[in-house]
Amino acid sequence: MKEKIKQLSKEYLSEVISFRRHIHQNPELGFEEYNTTKFIQEQLNNMGLTNHKVALKRTKTGVYVDIDSNKPGKTVLFRADIDALPLEEESNVEYKSNVKGVAHMCGHDGHIANLLGVAKILLQLKDSFKGKVRLLFQPAEEGPDMGGCVEVVNEKEVLNGVDFALGFHVYGAGNFGKAYFKYGPMYASFIDWDIKIKSNGGHCSEPHKSADPIIIGSQAINLFQSILTKIKSPLDNAVLAVGTFNGGSNSNVIPTEATMTGTIRTYDLELGRTIVSKMKSIMNSLCELYNGTYESNFLEGYPPLINNNQLTKFVMNETISLLGKDNVKEIDHPTFGCEDFSYIANEVPSCYFKIGIHKENEIEPLHHSGSFEWDDSVLETSMAVSANAIISFLNAITK
Ligand SMILES: [Zn+2]
Ligand SMILES: [Zn+2]
The missing domain is CATH 3.30.70.360 (Alpha-Beta Plaits)
Structure with a gap:
């Protein structure tokens, strides 16, 4: 199974990179992700996932959709945040932001692309897992105000029937392609x-x-x-x-x-x-x-993000079998930064992990800086880690 997941991640990489670059060029601020939402819906439709719903009714932004194996089991939610920041992009990449003063300088463009790629992998492997996967493309992680997650969670529907949740962020301080996990408190x-x-x-x-x-x-x-x-x-x-x-x-x-x-x-x-x-x-x-x-x-504001230790241990071990011990790290200290995935982690046992994007001998990509840039070939790893976490977890807990 792990080999199959790796092979599919490789196969979908170029398409997923094109998703990321399209989103990067067309960034939108929190609660205004209208075209981003439309783009995600279009890609889901192309995959045959037409039963998607709007995640945040007030703004009609964000999307969630289920991939059901049609076999009894648990439901795991995987969340990607979709908003950009009010910053001017300084680098001159060919897919530079088309919008003055707005840019994907935290990596959420990669999170959207990753989850679309994961959807494609899961659809290919639907016969190989039990239960159900809910993919959530969440608006406004960066705010304004109290951010999008609390509203999405308060609407109740998104978490209906969800047993566990996973989330991921690209990690400027982490070594390229390595997966990082943290037991217990991760964000303040x-x-x-x-x-x-x-x-x-x-x-x-x-x-x-x-x-x-x-x-x-x-x-x-x-x-x-x-x-x-x-x-x-x-x-x-x-x-x-x-x-x-x-x-x-x-x-x-x-x-x-x-x-x-x-x-x-x-x-x-x-x-x-x-x-x-x-x-x-x-x-x-x-x-x-x-x-x-x-x-x-x-x-x-956001409550602290506390990872569930059992789930984190499980996902970390599965990632070690996927990438090898040297490519999986435990984060020693939490950060005093904040992350609104915590509203989900408050409701259901959750594991939030990171994938490093800092290449050796290159300058560390600084999140929320106008020069934030990263090599999106790392999405091959993030897709594999994400899909592997979902599938192995659903199969392990379903008796
Ligand atoms: Zn951020
Ligand atoms: Zn972020």
């Missing part, structure tokens, strides 16, 4: 925040008569850092970043307000909420001390 949750400190303002020569938003804000920033070192356990990981701090316009005026914005990253949402409550305590205490007031907003 975020809580974005903004705080506005207010005062009546006044003249700097009479500091005792008005609260000073600059003093309150600067002391708050120092005390926020002590939440990380003195209030939470040193064994719990967290980031509390202040991204902006603005206030004042004149050298001798106490301003009427100062604003700060930032983000909190944790692998445990409860820890994030504890940090929020301590930030509020600090603001309350400082405002009481200096007679100021403040307003704040804390927006809870």
